Amino acid sequence: MRRGTGCCWSRLAREIALLILLATVPAVLAALVHPRRPSMQDAGARVPEVTLEAVRGWGESPVWVDARPAADYGEDHVPGAVSLNEDDWDGLLPGFLDAWRPGARVVVYCGGGDCRSSQEVARRLREEVGIVDGVRVLRGGWDAWRRARE
Amino acid sequence: MIIRPTNLVACALLASLAGSGTARAQLRWERTEVQFEASAAEQQVVGVFPFSNVGSVPVRIESVKTGCGCTVVKLGRNVIPPGESDRLIATFVFGGRKGEQRKTIVVQTDDPRSSVKLALSGTIRELAQVRPTFLYWKVGEPALSKVSAVRIVHDRPIRIVRAVSATGGFRVGLREVDAGRQYEIEVTPSGTAEQALGRIDLFCDLPGRAEPLVYIHARVR
Numbered sequence: 001m002r003r004g005t006g007c008c009w010s011r012l013a014r015e016i017a018l019l020i021l022l023a024t025v026p027a028v029l030a031a032l033v034h035p036r037r038p039s040m041q042d043a044g045a046r047v048p049e050v051t052l053e054a055v056r057g058w059g060e061s062p063v064w065v066d067a068r069p070a071a072d073y074g075e076d077h078v079p080g081a082v083s084l085n086e087d088d089w090d091g092l093l094p095g096f097l098d099a100w101r102p103g104a105r106v107v108v109y110c111g112g113g114d115c116r117s118s119q120e121v122a123r124r125l126r127e128e129v130g131i132v133d134g135v136r137v138l139r140g141g142w143d144a145w146r147r148a149r150e
Numbered sequence: 151m152i153i154r155p156t157n158l159v160a161c162a163l164l165a166s167l168a169g170s171g172t173a174r175a176q177l178r179w180e181r182t183e184v185q186f187e188a189s190a191a192e193q194q195v196v197g198v199f200p201f202s203n204v205g206s207v208p209v210r211i212e213s214v215k216t217g218c219g220c221t222v223v224k225l226g227r228n229v230i231p232p233g234e235s236d237r238l239i240a241t242f243v244f245g246g247r248k249g250e251q252r253k254t255i256v257v258q259t260d261d262p263r264s265s266v267k268l269a270l271s272g273t274i275r276e277l278a279q280v281r282p283t284f285l286y287w288k289v290g291e292p293a294l295s296k297v298s299a300v301r302i303v304h305d306r307p308i309r310i311v312r313a314v315s316a317t318g319g320f321r322v323g324l325r326e327v328d329a330g331r332q333y334e335i336e337v338t339p340s341g342t343a344e345q346a347l348g349r350i351d352l353f354c355d356l357p358g359r360a361e362p363l364v365y366i367h368a369r370v371r
Contacts, residue, residue: 017364023359068219069219072219072340086220086245086247087219087243087244087245087246088246088247088248089245089246090365091246093367094347094349094367097284097367097369098347100174101371102371107235114215114217114254114256115218116217116218117218117219120247127281128280128281128282129284130282130284130285131284
C-alpha cells in the first residue's frame with residue numbers, strides 16, 4: 001500500500017521538533033553557565049527614552065542635563081544644559097536643582113552609543129531626588145544632538 | 151541518495167555544534183568578570199583580566215571601549231603573539247556613585263571570536279539612604295511640612311544626632327523612628343511667598359566624622 005504524503009509531513013514535523021529540542025538544551029546550559037553569558041542585570045528597569053524630534057515637538061524647552069564627564073561638558077554641550085554626573089553628584093546636584101522648576105520636563109544625555117551614564121543619572125533623579133514624572137533619556141545622546149546640528 | 155528527514159536533523163545538529171559559541175577562540179580570558187564590595191570610604195577598585203593567545207596566529211587588539219569615563223583601562227600591548235599572555239587592568243573610580251554598579255569594557259580584536267565584554271561589578275556600600283533628597287514647594291503653596299526618610303544601611307547602627315538648616319529659610323525637625331536605623335526629617339519653609347533655597351545637613355555620632363552624613367536639599371520655586 002502506498003503511504004500518503006501526510007505521513008511524511010508529520011514525520012518531518014516530528015524531526016523539526018526534535019531538532020529544536022536538541023538545540024534548546026545546549027542553549028539553556030550556555031545561558032546558565034557560559035563564562036560569557038550576558039548579565040541579567042543589564043536588563044533592569046530603564047528610564048524611558050525620547051528622540052530629539054519628539055523633544056522639539058514639545059513646544060517648550062526641557063531642562064537639559066549633561067551626564068558626561070566635566071571635560072566633555074566644558075568643551076561643548078546642549079545650550080543651557082546643566083552638568084550633572086556621578087563623578088561629582090553632591091557637588092553638581094545643587095546646580096541642577098536651581099535650573100529645575102516644578103512640572104518641567106528633564107532630558108538627560110551622555111555620549112550616545114554604549115554610554116550608560118544618562119540612564120544612571122536619570123535613575124538617581126527619579127529614585128533619590130524624587131523627580132519621578134517627566135524625566136527622560138535622549139536616544140542617541142550627544143551624538144544625536146551633534147548630528148542634528150550639522 | 152534519498153535525503154531523509156533524519157539525515158537533515160543529524161546534519162543540522164552537527165552544523166549547530168560546529169558554529170556554536172563554545173567554539174575555541176584565540177584569546178582565552180582567565181576571567182571576564184571581577185566582582186567587588188567597597189566600603190563608603192574607598193575611592194576606586196582595580197580589576198585585572200589576564201588572557202592568553204591560544205591560537206596559532208597573532209591577535210591584534212583593535213579597540214578597548216568602556217561604557218563610562220569613570221573606568222580607565224591599561225593594556226600592556228596591542229598585538230599578542232601565539233602562545234603568549236598579557237593582562238588588561240581596569241580601574242573604576244567611584245566618584246559620587248553608590249549602590250550596585252556594573253561597568254563594562256568591550257575588547258574588539260581582529261579575530262571576531264576573540265572579542266569579549268569584560269565587567270567590573272559589585273556594590274559601593276553607603277552609610278545611609280535618604281528618600282527623597284529633595285523637597286520643594288511652589289511659590290504661594292501652603293508652607294506645610296514635608297518629610298524625608300533616612301535609613302541607615304551601614305552594618306552597624308549610626309545615630310543621627312543633629313539636623314541643621316545650613317542656609318536658613320527652613321525649619322528642621324529630627325524624629326527617631328528606630329534608634330540608629332531609621333529617622334524622619336521634617337522640613338518646613340519659613341514662607342513660600344518668594345523663592346528660596348536651602349540645604350539641611352544631618353550629623354551623626356560616627357567617631358572622627360565632622361562633616362555631615364547626608365544632605366537634604368530644599369527649594370521654594
